[in-house]
């Protein structure tokens with residue numbers, strides 16, 4: 001799931017849409033253009049076998065349209081697998097708006113986008129993502145019912161990050177059980193990279209359980225704050241990947257497990273919130289397996305957020321969202337055992353389980 005850009009010079013080599021590197025039998029791709037508001041958006045509907053395609057809207061100043069198209073194709077496919085492996089009756093979709101969220105976003109543009117979503121009659125349901133906010137979703141809600149992540153005062157499910165953190169914590173415990181023999185994290189050395197919305201709540205769970213938590217972040221002020229609040233230790237080493245820890249939790253950026261870092265990793269377990277942690281799913285997934293490192297697939301253990309917004313569609317509350325998120329523990333263990341018996345990577349195992357669910361539903365239909 002890496003973004004690849006096809007340059008205009010290479011145009012003749014591939015078909016413009018269905019020939020894109022990230023095209024994966026997507027059901028529908030909708031290009032939205034509105035001259036008056038400057039809206040240029042692409043909605044990618046990857047698969048709706050399990051239900052409507054749900055996924056956030058990313059607003060980003062893409063370098064060119066190819067980059068935007070590939071991003072929406074890649075991200076919408078990812079949503080299909082995330083929902084399927086989490087047992088949700090949702091398909092995979094995503095939208096991108098080609099604009100700078102800081103300087104180009106206007107209410108008129110968001111309204112127009114909401115009207116485009118409405119024209120799809122519920123086949124695609126949006127939510128917030130990078131560059132869009134709860135306030136944007138509230139505005140979209142005035143023009144379509146097919147939006148989640150709206151504010152709690154309007155019947156929404158509220159901030160998904162604490163639920164995401166709970167799922168990561170559950171996935172981490174399951175990975176520890178499989179790899180280290182116990183899911184009790186007391187005394188276990190855990191390095192949390194990125195102590196933002198998700199990372200902070202994860203640190204809270206871990207320190208409460210008695211784990212020995214070290215933290216890293218590019219934001220110095222945040223490090224001090226979290227150290228004081230939870231008693232976590234700021235990691236002081238020069239190279240965080242070679243840190244002497246049991247568990248590495250990437251909760252900042254994607255692709256931190258790459259050619260440069262992978263051979264330095266000393267942790268026995270990797271379990272974190274960041275999306276697309278493996279720079280190359282196939283190559284780095286296999287290398288982790290060969291190195292005997294238990295990798296909890298990111299798209300499985302960071303699904304708490306989507307489980308939370310799913311409640312807005314099917315009408316359950318926070319308790320049910322937490323119960324379903326807790327089940328990430330069982331699914332993670334199931335995936336580790338399945339990967340072990342099949343001799344495949346955990347990433348492949350998670351994809352296989354998701355695909356099986358989609359295929360079964362297709363047959364039922």
Ligand code: NAD
Pocket residue numbers: 160161162164193194195196197198199216217218219222251252253254273274275302303305
């Ligand atoms: P956030 O922006 O609140 O926090 C990210 C933190 O990482 C910030 O404190 C930032 O300073 C830090 N950071 C950035 N670059 C860094 C670097 N190079 N090294 C160390 N720290 C760095 O984001 P979040 O909502 O906590 O999400 C964290 C990750 O989890 C993201 O990759 C996000 O895509 C993913 N995720 C989040 C959710 C959710 O519900 N918020 C759901 C699924 C996946």
